[in-house]
Amino acid sequence: MKIVVCVGSNCTMMGADSIIASLENLKETILKKEGVNPVFDLDIEIARCLGECKIKKAVSPVVVVDGVIYHNASREEIMSVVLDAAFDNILTK
Amino acid sequence: MREFYNDIINIRRMVFAAIARIAYEDEDLKKLGDETYRLIPGEKAHYRENVFRERAVIGERLRLALGLDARTAAETGPISEGIENVDVDTRVYTPPLVSVIKIACEACAEKTVFVTNNCRKCLAHPCKNVCPKNAITIEKSGAVIDQAKCIKCGRCKTECPYHAIVEYGRPCAASCGVNAIKSDYLGRAEIDDSKCVACGNCIQECPFGAISDKSEIFQLIKAITSGKEVYAIIAPSFVGQFGALTTPEQVFDGIRELGIKDVVEVGLGADLTTLNEAKEFVETVPEKDPFMGTSCCYSWKLMVEKNFPEINDYISESSTPMVYTSHHIKKNHPDSKVVFIGPCISKKLEALQDHVKDYVDFVITFEELMGMFVAKEIEPAEIEVDGKIKDASVTGRGYAVGGGVAQAVKERIHEINPDMDVKVECIEGLAECVKIMRLAKLGMKNGLLLEGMACKNGCIGGPGTVVSAARARKSVATFSKESPYKSPADNDNINPEDMPK
Ligand code: SF4
Numbered sequence: 001m002k003i004v005v006c007v008g009s010n011c012t013m014m015g016a017d018s019i020i021a022s023l024e025n026l027k028e029t030i031l032k033k034e035g036v037n038p039v040f041d042l043d044i045e046i047a048r049c050l051g052e053c054k055i056k057k058a059v060s061p062v063v064v065v066d067g068v069i070y071h072n073a074s075r076e077e078i079m080s081v082v083l084d085a086a087f088d089n090i091l092t093k
Numbered sequence: 094m095r096e097f098y099n100d101i102i103n104i105r106r107m108v109f110a111a112i113a114r115i116a117y118e119d120e121d122l123k124k125l126g127d128e129t130y131r132l133i134p135g136e137k138a139h140y141r142e143n144v145f146r147e148r149a150v151i152g153e154r155l156r157l158a159l160g161l162d163a164r165t166a167a168e169t170g171p172i173s174e175g176i177e178n179v180d181v182d183t184r185v186y187t188p189p190l191v192s193v194i195k196i197a198c199e200a201c202a203e204k205t206v207f208v209t210n211n212c213r214k215c216l217a218h219p220c221k222n223v224c225p226k227n228a229i230t231i232e233k234s235g236a237v238i239d240q241a242k243c244i245k246c247g248r249c250k251t252e253c254p255y256h257a258i259v260e261y262g263r264p265c266a267a268s269c270g271v272n273a274i275k276s277d278y279l280g281r282a283e284i285d286d287s288k289c290v291a292c293g294n295c296i297q298e299c300p301f302g303a304i305s306d307k308s309e310i311f312q313l314i315k316a317i318t319s320g321k322e323v324y325a326i327i328a329p330s331f332v333g334q335f336g337a338l339t340t341p342e343q344v345f346d347g348i349r350e351l352g353i354k355d356v357v358e359v360g361l362g363a364d365l366t367t368l369n370e371a372k373e374f375v376e377t378v379p380e381k382d383p384f385m386g387t388s389c390c391y392s393w394k395l396m397v398e399k400n401f402p403e404i405n406d407y408i409s410e411s412s413t414p415m416v417y418t419s420h421h422i423k424k425n426h427p428d429s430k431v432v433f434i435g436p437c438i439s440k441k442l443e444a445l446q447d448h449v450k451d452y453v454d455f456v457i458t459f460e461e462l463m464g465m466f467v468a469k470e471i472e473p474a475e476i477e478v479d480g481k482i483k484d485a486s487v488t489g490r491g492y493a494v495g496g497g498v499a500q501a502v503k504e505r506i507h508e509i510n511p512d513m514d515v516k517v518e519c520i521e522g523l524a525e526c527v528k529i530m531r532l533a534k535l536g537m538k539n540g541l542l543l544e545g546m547a548c549k550n551g552c553i554g555g556p557g558t559v560v561s562a563a564r565a566r567k568s569v570a571t572f573s574k575e576s577p578y579k580s581p582a583d584n585d586n587i588n589p590e591d592m593p594k
């Protein structure tokens with residue numbers, strides 16, 4: 001799973017940093033536990049302003065999860081998307 | 094920064110960005126009311142019980158960001174009331190700096206011991222048996238504490254096998270190291286200005302976002318747009334604050350794009366503080382003074398001044414990095430205006446002091462600067478830069494992190510006198526500072542160099558920061574190593590005549 005967290009001015013102001021911190025924390029904690037799908041891999045990237053905030057007001061922070069854009073992303077929302085995928089073993093079954 | 098208080102932090106920052114935009118676009122302040130609708134659109138509440146209160150609170154925040162006083166519900170009139178007084182291009186705000194937004198305060202109880210619905214109404218009821226005031230009765234619903242009798246000793250809480258009894262207080266008051274928070278007649282928080290040292294802890298800790306300081310961004314931007322020559326001096330903790338991909342050099346260029354003439358690291362002044370404090374320590378401790386306290390954190394300094402007058406003289410006489418750096422600028426550019434940009438709000442108060450006010454014209458925080466970037470749609474991370482910043486030494490840059498000041502002074506003392514063994518103690522957090530000073534007063538810290546920081550983690554933990562202290566710590570360390578000057582004495586930006594003799 002590839003997550004791109006925008007760290008442009010708007011998104012940084014609205015808490016991008018704390019989203020990155022919680023994703024990194026997941027990697028160190030829950031994602032190291034048993035039961036995680038062995039093919040699951042979390043790749044966290046940071047990017048300059050993705051341009052979303054210039055098209056529409058009040059959309060920050062912006063996070064892109066495997067190509068899907070999340071506006072006003074919250075850390076709980078993104079973390080749960082990650083965990084849902086990480087613990088989904090249907091694919092490998 | 095209180096990491097998991099996102100909504101509160103975001104509201105505060107949106108207000109800064111809004112005021113910055115209004116200032117840059119020269120919008121009529123009389124229309125400030127419209128901004129509350131722009132910030133809180135629609136009719137569904139997101140933060141509080143209804144959208145009207147949300148707008149009212151954000152309205153008060155907008156006013157505070159303009160430098161006006163917080164109002165109570167009784168005083169709340171038109172949002173633009175008194176606005177002409179702040180529509181200027183010089184500093185206007187007057188103390189108090191930190192105040193409670195009364196219409197946002199939920200009047201949380203002062204210290205309370207309370208039985209939650211985890212109570213199973215057990216047969217043993219050790220809570221009742223252990224209470225020294227016989228304040229607990231077992232009713233139909235479970236244990237009940239008679240609050241009038243309760244002395245908050247917490248014994249019942251310790252005994253309950255179901256952890257059904259909790260003890261809680263006001264987050265604001267609990268966070269205040271100098272006991273400056275009392276109650277008003279409606280049970281809301283009230284700050285005793287004679288005790289407050291403007292550390293900003295309660296601003297960060299109130300879970301309802303009911304405490305705020307005042308801002309000077311509006312007047313700063315007016316100074317810039319009216320054509321004044323404004324120089325920025327930026328505190329050592331700035332590294333890593335403005336986007337994870339933004340380099341320190343890009344931050345400087347971003348600031349120039351805001352209309353500011355030039356930027357200098359406050360680390361330059363920190364080098365002077367180091368040189369002076371080291372010299373002072375060698376000359377005074379222990380012969381003249383039993384110990385020496387550092388002088389750069391203004392809340393710490395103010396706390397000692399207000400609470401420990403008898404040992405106040407043992408705080409270093411050297412000026413703060415902000416003051417030295419502003420002198421440096423005004424010497425070279427006497428007609429310019431200086432804005433200090435930092436993680437700290439108490440610097441706003443320091444800048445009002447008689448010996449500082451002519452040198453530091455404005456003080457803003459990193460959050461407020463971030464608001465200015467957003468208002469001007471500046472993306473520092475996209476600016477092409479060349480060259481490196483070279484204003485400060487390795488240890489001057491290290492001032493940003495708790496322990497950094499003492500480290501710098503210690504290393505410098507070692508340069509002056511390699512045989513001198515300096516013992517240092519670094520104290521983080523205002524409450525902790527008070528504790529240590531009590532001991533110092535009793536003579537238990539003699540011979541020491543005491544570094545006092547009102548914020549945990551030092552400046553990177555300040556109330557005006559944008560990113561968490563853990564991340565900032567790494568960025569500061571990297572940037573510090575990049576300095577070409579190993580010792581503050583090597584810093585050739587400092588005018589030779591300013592070097593301590
Ligand atoms: S924590 Fe906030 S809401 Fe509660 S009493 Fe203090 S200021 Fe008021």
Ligand code: FES
Binds near residue numbers: 053054
């Ligand atoms: S700053 Fe994130 S989309 Fe522009």
